[in-house]
Amino acid sequence: MTRIASFCVGLLLLGAATAHAAEWAGLTPLICDVDPGDWSAAEAAEAAAFARYGDRIAVVVPYATFGASIGITTGSVCTTLY
Numbered sequence: 001m002t003r004i005a006s007f008c009v010g011l012l013l014l015g016a017a018t019a020h021a022a023e024w025a026g027l028t029p030l031i032c033d034v035d036p037g038d039w040s041a042a043e044a045a046e047a048a049a050f051a052r053y054g055d056r057i058a059v060v061v062p063y064a065t066f067g068a069s070i071g072i073t074t075g076s077v078c079t080t081l082y
Helices: 016-024 043-056 077-081
Strands: 007-010 028-031 057-061
Touching: 007 043, 016 028, 016 057, 043 057
Parallel strands: 007 028, 007 057
Antiparallel strands: none
């Protein structure tokens, strides 16, 4: 039986424990680029990850760098696609 990889998307380099937790859960971490304006995940990078990996993405990790508001809305990439 072939195992299909599941991925975890997020700003996983900002907290090494997050990437390790994804690996421990059997997921492959996908590192998302940062929006320089607010240090959140760049929407274009998230969209590119979904375009490339689609339903193989099992988890999206929201990350509020330095406690900044990340504003997950109904128009975000994640909520629009899934």
